[in-house]
Amino acid sequence: MGAHKIHKTAIISEGAQLSEDVEVGPYSVLGPKVKIGPRVKVGSSCLIDGNTSIGGGCAIYSGAVVGSPPQDLKYKGEDTKLVIGENNIIREFTTINTGTEEGGGVTRIGSDNLIMAYSHIAHDCAVGDNCVLANCATLAGHVAIEDRAVIGGLVAIH
Numbered sequence: 001m002g003a004h005k006i007h008k009t010a011i012i013s014e015g016a017q018l019s020e021d022v023e024v025g026p027y028s029v030l031g032p033k034v035k036i037g038p039r040v041k042v043g044s045s046c047l048i049d050g051n052t053s054i055g056g057g058c059a060i061y062s063g064a065v066v067g068s069p070p071q072d073l074k075y076k077g078e079d080t081k082l083v084i085g086e087n088n089i090i091r092e093f094t095t096i097n098t099g100t101e102e103g104g105g106v107t108r109i110g111s112d113n114l115i116m117a118y119s120h121i122a123h124d125c126a127v128g129d130n131c132v133l134a135n136c137a138t139l140a141g142h143v144a145i146e147d148r149a150v151i152g153g154l155v156a157i158h
Contacts, residue, residue: 003020007027007044015032017035034054048066050080050082052083070141140158
């Protein structure tokens with residue numbers, strides 16, 4: 001078990017829970033309800049917020065915004081969730097929203113996925129295991145992607 005590697009410019013909010021061997025890069029911000037599993041690497045200038053849990057072995061690259069509020073007019077600040085499994089790669093500038101109360105309250109990402117740069121996963125989506133979302137893939141709210149799916153670049157699913 002190793003120590004955390006937290007860059008001196010990173011902001012880890014009181015209440016955030018980090019397992020062993022977590023790395024957080026420069027200028028990243030982790031909110032107070034964030035739970036991060038072991039061996040997770042968070043790149044520079046990332047925001048991980050909301051009631052978000054991230055399983056072990058994930059890599060989150062620069063500029064990703066994970067656990068932000070849903071982009072839904074019915075959302076009124078309810079405490080909804082984002083649950084991310086293990087060994088996911090979340091590339092640069094990806095955005096992933098928490099769920100909405102109306103949609104069950106949870107956005108779920110399985111394990112062993114590659115989510116390429118500039119992709120968006122909206123509220124209440126469910127992504128299975130071993131999926132690939134190529135650059136700029138966009139999932140609108142409530143979309144379900146089964147295991148081992150490959151979504152091409154610039155594809156929008158609603």
